[in-house]
Amino acid sequence: MKKVYFTVGPTQLYPTVKEHIKTAIREDIPSISHRGKRFADIYKQTADNLRRLMGIPSDYHIFFLGSATEAMERIIQNTVKSHSFHLVNGAFSKKFFTIALQLGKMAEKIEVPLGRGFDIKSIKIPEQTECICITQNETSTGVSVPTSDIYYLKHVMQSCHSERSVSGVEESHATKLLSGMRSLHSSADSVGMTGPLVALDVVSSAPYVRIDFSLADMTFFSVQKLFGLPAGLGVLIVSPKAFEKSKNLFEKGAGIGSYHNFLVMEEYSRKYQAHETPNVLGIYLLGKVCNDFLEKGIDTIRKETEEKARVIYEYFDNHAKYKPGVREKKFRSLTTIVIDTQGETAKILPYLAENGFIVSSGYGEFKENQIRIANFPSISLEDAERLLGVFAST
Amino acid sequence: MKKVYFTVGPTQLYPTVKEHIKTAIREDIPSISHRGKRFADIYKQTADNLRRLMGIPSDYHIFFLGSATEAMERIIQNTVKSHSFHLVNGAFSKKFFTIALQLGKMAEKIEVPLGRGFDIKSIKIPEQTECICITQNETSTGVSVPTSDIYYLKHVMQSCHSERSVSGVEESHATKLLSGMRSLHSSADSVGMTGPLVALDVVSSAPYVRIDFSLADMTFFSVQKLFGLPAGLGVLIVSPKAFEKSKNLFEKGAGIGSYHNFLVMEEYSRKYQAHETPNVLGIYLLGKVCNDFLEKGIDTIRKETEEKARVIYEYFDNHAKYKPGVREKKFRSLTTIVIDTQGETAKILPYLAENGFIVSSGYGEFKENQIRIANFPSISLEDAERLLGVFAST
Numbered sequence: 001m002k003k004v005y006f007t008v009g010p011t012q013l014y015p016t017v018k019e020h021i022k023t024a025i026r027e028d029i030p031s032i033s034h035r036g037k038r039f040a041d042i043y044k045q046t047a048d049n050l051r052r053l054m055g056i057p058s059d060y061h062i063f064f065l066g067s068a069t070e071a072m073e074r075i076i077q078n079t080v081k082s083h084s085f086h087l088v089n090g091a092f093s094k095k096f097f098t099i100a101l102q103l104g105k106m107a108e109k110i111e112v113p114l115g116r117g118f119d120i121k122s123i124k125i126p127e128q129t130e131c132i133c134i135t136q137n138e139t140s141t142g143v144s145v146p147t148s149d150i151y152y153l154k155h156v157m158q159s160c161h162s163e164r165s166v167s168g169v170e171e172s173h174a175t176k177l178l179s180g181m182r183s184l185h186s187s188a189d190s191v192g193m194t195g196p197l198v199a200l201d202v203v204s205s206a207p208y209v210r211i212d213f214s215l216a217d218m219t220f221f222s223v224q225k226l227f228g229l230p231a232g233l234g235v236l237i238v239s240p241k242a243f244e245k246s247k248n249l250f251e252k253g254a255g256i257g258s259y260h261n262f263l264v265m266e267e268y269s270r271k272y273q274a275h276e277t278p279n280v281l282g283i284y285l286l287g288k289v290c291n292d293f294l295e296k297g298i299d300t301i302r303k304e305t306e307e308k309a310r311v312i313y314e315y316f317d318n319h320a321k322y323k324p325g326v327r328e329k330k331f332r333s334l335t336t337i338v339i340d341t342q343g344e345t346a347k348i349l350p351y352l353a354e355n356g357f358i359v360s361s362g363y364g365e366f367k368e369n370q371i372r373i374a375n376f377p378s379i380s381l382e383d384a385e386r387l388l389g390v391f392a393s394t
Numbered sequence: 395m396k397k398v399y400f401t402v403g404p405t406q407l408y409p410t411v412k413e414h415i416k417t418a419i420r421e422d423i424p425s426i427s428h429r430g431k432r433f434a435d436i437y438k439q440t441a442d443n444l445r446r447l448m449g450i451p452s453d454y455h456i457f458f459l460g461s462a463t464e465a466m467e468r469i470i471q472n473t474v475k476s477h478s479f480h481l482v483n484g485a486f487s488k489k490f491f492t493i494a495l496q497l498g499k500m501a502e503k504i505e506v507p508l509g510r511g512f513d514i515k516s517i518k519i520p521e522q523t524e525c526i527c528i529t530q531n532e533t534s535t536g537v538s539v540p541t542s543d544i545y546y547l548k549h550v551m552q553s554c555h556s557e558r559s560v561s562g563v564e565e566s567h568a569t570k571l572l573s574g575m576r577s578l579h580s581s582a583d584s585v586g587m588t589g590p591l592v593a594l595d596v597v598s599s600a601p602y603v604r605i606d607f608s609l610a611d612m613t614f615f616s617v618q619k620l621f622g623l624p625a626g627l628g629v630l631i632v633s634p635k636a637f638e639k640s641k642n643l644f645e646k647g648a649g650i651g652s653y654h655n656f657l658v659m660e661e662y663s664r665k666y667q668a669h670e671t672p673n674v675l676g677i678y679l680l681g682k683v684c685n686d687f688l689e690k691g692i693d694t695i696r697k698e699t700e701e702k703a704r705v706i707y708e709y710f711d712n713h714a715k716y717k718p719g720v721r722e723k724k725f726r727s728l729t730t731i732v733i734d735t736q737g738e739t740a741k742i743l744p745y746l747a748e749n750g751f752i753v754s755s756g757y758g759e760f761k762e763n764q765i766r767i768a769n770f771p772s773i774s775l776e777d778a779e780r781l782l783g784v785f786a787s788t
Contacts, residue, residue, distance in 0.1 A: 005425040010674060018419055025412055030624035031399040033754070066460030066626075069670035073652050095653075102652035224671060230424035232460075232626050232673030255649075258470075258496035259463045259489075276463035277618060279626030279673070280404060360427070 004383050005374075006359045008139050008204060008336050012378040014228030020288040021281075029284050039280060040272035046287030047272070053290050053298055054207050056237055057214075063265040064278055065234035068203045070260070071220035072099045074236060075131065075199045077257045078246040079218070082106050085129040085196070087118055087145065090138035091363055092201060097133070114141050114366070115338075117331030120149040125157055130245075131197040131217075132157070137205035139225075140363035142324075142338030142372065143331050147209065150198065154215045158195035197242050204336050204374075207298060208305050217242040223282065226335060227289050228378035233282035238262060293377070301377050308375050308384045309334035315388045322391070325370050337373045338362070345371055348394070355390045398777050399768075400753045402533050402598060402730050406772040408622030414682040415675075423678050433674060434666035440681030441666070447684050447692055448601050450631055451608075457659045458672055459628035462597045463489065464654070465614035468630060469525065469593045470494045471651045472640040473612070479503070479523040479590070481512055481539065484532035485757055486595060491527070508535050508760070509732075511725030514543040519551055524639075525591040525611075526551070531599035533619075534757035536718075536732030536766060537725050538599065544592065545609045552589035591636050598730050598768075601692060602699050611636040617676065620729060621683050622772035627676035632656060687771070695771050702769050702778045703728035709782045716785070719764050731767045732756070739765055742788070749784045 005012035024030065032038045047062045056062065065071055076084060076099055086097040086109040100107035108126050112118055125132060132153065137144045197217040202209050206221040213219070217239040224231035246262035256262065259275045268275050293301060313332065316324050316339050325338035341348055345361050345368050352359055362370030375384070399406035418424065426432045441456045450456065459465055470478060470493055480491040480503040494501035502520050506512055519526065526547060531538045591611040596603050600615040607613070611633040618625035640656035650656065653669045662669050687695060707726065710718050710733050719732035735742055739755050739762050746753055756764030769778070 003422060003425075005422070007425065007427060010425050010428060010671065013419075013424055017424075021415065021419065025407075025415065028397060028399070030411075030618075031401065031404050031406055031752075033401060034404065034625065066464070067670040067672070069653050070460070073654075076652075099652040102649075102655070104649050222671060224424075230673075230675040231428065231671045232676055255496075255498050258467045258493040260467075261496070276461040277404065277616060277625045278461070279624075281624040282626055358425075 001356045003353070003356050003358050004379070004387070006357060006379060006383075006387060008360045008372045008374045009222070009225040009376075010231050011224065011374050011376055012228060013230070014289050014292065014378045016292050017228060017230075017285060017289065020285050024281055024284055030281050032280065034277050034280055035273065042280070042284050042287060043269075043272035046283050046290065047269075049287050049290035049294060050235070053293055054211065054237075055213065059240050060213060061238040061243060061262070061266055061269060063236045063238065063260075063262075063269060064274060064283055065220075065236055065260065066232065066279075067234045068201065068220055068222040069095065069099075069234070071218075071234050071236040072096045072133075072201070073103070074257065074260055074262070075133070075218050075220070076100045076103050076105060077255070078249065078262045079197055079199075079242050080105050080130050081249055081252075081254055082130070083108070083126065083128040084131045084133055085109070085125055086133045087123070087135070088112075089116065089118065089141060089143055090114055090135065091140035092138055092203065093133070093135035096135065096199075096201065100133070115143060115325050115327070117143055117326075117328055118145060118149065120152055123153065125153070125196070129157070129196045131199055133199045133201070135201040135203075136209060137202060137333050137335060139204040139336050139372075141366075142326050142333045142336050144205065144333040146330060147211070150200065151212060151215045154195065154198050197239075197245060205333070207293065208302055208335055208377075210302075213237070213239065223286050225374075226376045227286060228376060229282065229285050229289060233279045233286065235286070304381065305334055305375060305377070308379065308381050309337065311381065312337050312373060312375060312384055312388065315391070319391075325366075335375050337375055338366075339371050339373065341369055341371055343369050345369060351394060352387070352390060357387050357390060359387075395750045397747070397750050397752050398773070398781075400751060400773060400777075400781060402754045402766045402768045403616070403619040404625050405618065405768050405770055406622060407624070408683050408686065408772045410686050411622060411624075411679060411683065414679050418675055418678055424675050426674065428671050428674055429667065436674070436678050436681060437663075437666035440677050440684065441663075443681050443684035443688060444629070447687055448605065448631075449607065453634050454607060455632040455637060455656070455660055455663060457630045457632065457654075457656075457663060458668060458677055459614075459630055459654065460626065460673075461628045462595065462614055462616040463493075463628070465612075465628050465630040466490045466493045466527075466595070467497070468651065468654055468656070469527070469612050469614070470497050470499060471649070472643065472656045473591055473593075473636050474499050474524050475643055475646075475648055476500050476524070477502070477520065477522040478525045478527055479519055480527045481517070481529070482506075483510065483512065483535065483537055484508060484529065485534035486532060486597070487527070487529035490529065490593075490595065494527070509537060509719050509721070511537055511720075511722055512539060512543065514546055517547065519547070519590070523551070523590045525593055527593045527595075529595040529597075530603060531596060531727050531729060533598040533730050533766075535760075536720050536727045536730050538727040538729075540724060541603065541605070544594065545606060548589065548592050548609045591633075591639060599727070601687065602696055602729055602771075604696075607631070607633065617680050619768075620770045621680060622770060623676065623679050623683060627673045627680065629680070698775065699728055699769060699771070702773065702775050703731065705775070706731050706767060706769060706778055706782065709785070713785075719760075729769050731769055732760075733765050733767065735763055735765055737763050739763060745788060746781070746784060751781050751784060753781075
């Protein structure tokens with residue numbers, strides 16, 4: 001029986017991918033030189049498509065890495081001299097924190113229990129913070145950080161750095177706040193009043209999540225999640241401000257790594273190349289899938305994602321036994337849906353598999369008590385309904 | 395017209411690869427979990443096949459990286475506190491040296507003119523050297539370092555470290571020397587008389603080159619060369635001694651990186667996993683091609699490589715105008731053959747392409763004056779003869 005992978009990554013290939021791989025092989029893409037014009041055209045096409053799809057400003061750099069984990073390492077190496085600050089609420093945000101420690105930084109964190117969101121207004125960011133590291137969508141727990149919370153945080157920090165009082169900022173003013181932030185941000189920068197950088201892990205939410213890049217200095221994801229591609233490629237998007245920080249650290253003699261430091265990557269990406277021989281096929285396929293997404297329309301993909309999420313959450317909100325693992329609706333991820341199974345994961349997984357559906361087990365300590373259902377573009381509403389149908393017959 | 399890629403990497407896919415990719419897709423390999431048993435089985439199979447194919451001892455670690463360039467960075471990070479020493483004779487050996495400098499090490503080098511080999515006996519290795527970095531096959535110039543020279547160097551260093559005189563070592567005793575080195579090496583280690591580590595770049599010579607792993611502490615390559623696979627995967631083989639060095643540096647508080655330091659990679663590789671989501675498809679395909687090589691027999695592959703190299707070099711040794719770029723036969727690479735074109739590269743490349751053959755241009759300053767012809771297992775003797783036939787008709 002042909003299986004449908006509702007796994008949180010690696011996952012079901014996006015339906016067009018098999019055909020793109022065939023075309024790639026027919027056109028010798030794995031054999032072309034990574035220093036030639038054909039590859040440069042592919043690189044440019046992929047970067048251009050990503051910019052259009054995600055609304056990435058033209059002065060932001062797009063770097064290709066081996067994985068999202070590598071992105072965490074390169075972010076810390078390139079933009080943190082000593083102090084990073086981490087919002088930790090699961091395995092992947094913890095990994096980011098651990099990497100900072102491994103690289104010898106004074107990493108600090110605020111940690112909340114697994115399955116919970118952050119009370120953003122209560123977070124006190126240490127004054128020396130150079131980079132706030134946020135896992136916007138925690139693949140391990142299914143908790144997402146609302147982007148408005150991220151922008152609030154960034155705003156508060158900027159206000160502090162520019163020695164303005166932030167006491168007047170009210171949550172009810174969120175909309176005003178967001179619309180006013182861009183100008184604050186750019187005017188603050190122009191007079192040197194720069195707050196800390198924000199690094200955003202959107203591994204399992206891009207390109208669904210809407211990102212205001214004027215407030216996200218580094219954003220990264222890997223391709224084996226929503227893009228429905230084979231694993232082995234990470235994407236890191238870097239703002240001019242983050243790039244400047246890297247340059248600044250380099251000039252001060254701080255170690256920012258070698259072939260994958262921002263300076264080297266920028267130098268090569270300007271030529272639509274990488275320093276090393278990169279994952280040529282992966283970059284080609286990413287460009288093709290971005291194009292498919294653009295043709296379908298990102299708004300359509302977002303609407304479909306929201307509709308599928310609604311159907312799945314509604315089902316489990318009304319289920320007698322299995323309930324969404326994230327209680328508070330505002331923190332529920334729409335792309336990685338975690339369900340409490342009352343310890344029945346080991347029973348559910350093989351039953352689903354027999355019926356042609358593969359979902360992920362819970363992560364770490366929740367291995368036996370949760371399952372994780374990916375709600376990625378590779379999965380149709382019909383697939384989701386069929387999956388729920390199988391649940392109904394348990 | 396279907397083209398044959400004689401390029402030095404990325405290159406012609408090994409003939410079985412297309413079928414392996416089809417099978418992989420049919421069997422959902424890009425969708426399986428990198429934490430599940432199926433992936434662990436694939437990882438183990440690939441590692442086992444590599445061990446058999448290349449004669450890698452069972453206590454050596456096999457790590458998967460994003461590229462061979464990453465291997466250079468990880469080697470320096472993990473095994474060099476301050477002093478590395480580099481044999482530089484081309485772009486890739488120079489890259490290794492540059493990476494060491496970028497990582498803040500006191501890197502020293504001996505450099506010879508491009509196209510030349512090293513007079514191994516004249517090399518004076520600085521006393522504090524922790525790791526000797528050698529590019530066994532320089533893809534940029536087509537110069538290879540005879541493995542006997544590498545082992546000689548390692549031997550001399552060990553002798554120095556154990557305070558024995560090396561003055562009696564004669565080149566004519568090479569065979570004796572080599573056969574006697576294993577015992578010296580292990581006895582030296584057991585009493586703590588350890589010389590510097592040797593890191594060996596065999597990017598464009600593995601698995602053709604025979605490696606005595608008891609004398610090579612770190613060995614690395616990427617898969618888009620002789621293995622004829624899509625780029626995006628590097629392999630690093632690490633001896634227990636090199637691993638100990640890494641552990642030692644870590645315990646002394648030296649920064650050895652984060653998710654791809656030797657300690658983390660060893661911890662995961664023991665479970666046949668990687669810390670990050672790795673290039674699952676790449677690891678699968680590498681295992682399959684290793685298996686194909688094993689079935690064909692590595693001796694057969696070596697013989698075929700030597701026969702093709704003989705035919706190609708003989709042709710150009712007798713060519714009126716185009717001559718092998720490496721004059722001294724003992725330094726000529728059998729896998730990446732560089733030809734001087736008297737400035738006619740820009741004429742030759744399109745002519746070959748019209749006839750269905752793609753070769754690489756010269757590297758860097760030799761872009762216009764050389765071509766590089768890959769002699770990899772993907773290429774048959776008939777392909778090579780057809781290529782030479784096209785040359786004959788210029």
